Amino acid sequence: MSRYVITIDAGTTNTRVHLFDQDFALIASASRPVGVRNTAIDGNSEKLRAAVRDCVRELLEGAALTGAQLQCVLASGMITSNVGLYELPHVAAPAGVDELAAGAKSVLLEDVCPTPIWFIPGVKNFTTPVDTGNFERMDMMRGEEAECLPLIESHRGELPLLLVLPGSHTKFVGVGADGRISACVTSITGELLDVITKNTIIADAVGHGFVTAQSYDRDMVLLGRRTAERVGLGRACFAGRILSQFTQNDAEKIANFILGAVLQNDAAALLGSSALRAGRDATVVVTGKEPLRQAIADVLRDTGAFAQVREERPSDGAPLAALGARMVAQRLGLL
Template sequence: MYTITLDSGTTNTRATLWQSGKVINTRKREIGVKNTAVDGNNSRLKAAVKEVIQEVMQETGVLLEEIDYILASGMITSNLGIVEVPHLITPVTSEDLTQGIMRKRVSEIIEKDIWFIPGIKNNVKDISIENCEEMDVMRGEEVETVGLINRINLQGPALIILPGSHSKFVSINEENEITGCCTSLAGEMISVITHNTIIANSVRKSFVEQFNKRFAVKGFEQCMRTGLNRTLFTIRILDQSTDSTTNEMANFLLGAVLATDLVAIKNSSTLSVNRNTKVVVAGKEILRDAFTTLLYHDDYFTEIEKVENDDLKDLAGYGSICLVNREDFNIRD
């Protein structure tokens, strides 16, 4: 029998077909909840989900009756998605996530139930300007966290770094409960700076193509010393006054922006890390290399682990399957 996992975010939706824990086929559409926000309805998102499900099945000859589960995670379970599932409140165990899964039939997509996995939010009451930094939410990273815990046999307490357009920093305790998360706009910030500021001309509107430790560290150090805004302008100085390459300056920018993430991590009242907190770095290779390098250079954390590429493949889908493979899995309509 087979399982289909759906991972839908702000701009992309992916369906993956699994058999016995192995990926058989995967298909993607560049449509996400951003389209729902723009259109005022979720018709395009539903159509994209229907298409990718049909494609992974038809291309492999799998029949509907051969599918055990269709599991959905990410922003597809938000108010801009297809079925809204309330966030669970930290601390959250894998059992809590399993028990929180909601089953719904969405006939416009497929004549089979879809199992929607809840997101998680920090346990903060009476949010105000005084404590808003403590509050955070996630949809999708919770299944990546579960998948990572199972893939690498991770034992907390630990901090998991999941860099991306919106980087997530997830804390787990000794019982591997998710105790909190913190989000930054690092990836989106780099994109804006790269395309929509005076720095765009210096970096030729391009992201890092190859990680350069020296320039990333220099950007990190200057940002920690003089702040992000000043550091960003010095990229233009490098462009006009030195023979630095586009890739080197892009690395300088990357190091500067990630410096602000390390400040956020170390000062987050929710994550509550200390020097002895184990740090596990995931994400795409360049961001993973950059974060790991800067963590070592910063010399605050004493235990740092960079996750290998093979352990990161199809992580959200793998984590989703881990949840329904639990003995305590049941149904909530």
């Protein structure tokens, strides 16, 4: 009898569930615009539980399967946080597939899934107490560690690595010569860009819109980066309004300028963070969709501080988080 695998990736605002066959070929996907943000707001996990339950049911019914035909169900992301469905402690770096497998736990949530779910833990930078002397070195992630595993495997010949995972919270992940995650750094650049674009006086200058793959303008992005490096983010953003008023009445170009100004924050984080200081000589691999992937790569190259910056285009097959979950499952002997 064929056996199937379900992976669950639940984040802050979205839940994504995927169904794979025994060869890990993607059969179908389901998603809901629900995440741990809803749990934090409501004070309970009912919406998240319902989102996961409905996605699992949708996939099983759509493929005419029963729970008995599932070989395993794997979950990563914020679903393992205190506002998720089952809290797991972070694994401390350095951490790779062995450490993640050792920290994983199987839990039966009968109102969510007909078979036990294997929850995969997140990673934090260290275990010692955090104080005002070392807090900047501390960081953590839930979900990105699973995304990192297949990236590490595909770039094993280029270790050490610095992986860049863009998003509302962009993660910068150091990978040592041993192929394990050594540390991570988080920025809220995506959220800052959203606020500036929609809820400040700059919104008019950018036409309340973001840069698209078609409107990407490298020169304007780098002009924004260099301006922010010189005068800071606040002044650079207002300089975008000055450009729109006096020299460049083109909302798409100003949006590119603002994107570069905001992404300079990421460059500064990488250059200034004590957690990833050793990663400057590593091969930088930037993932994600255009134009953010291209913009981050161009900004990091423009600093001149990184030896090699490469772009990793998303594949059309299984998502990185699912591929990473599969690697953990294989280490556990589930597949």
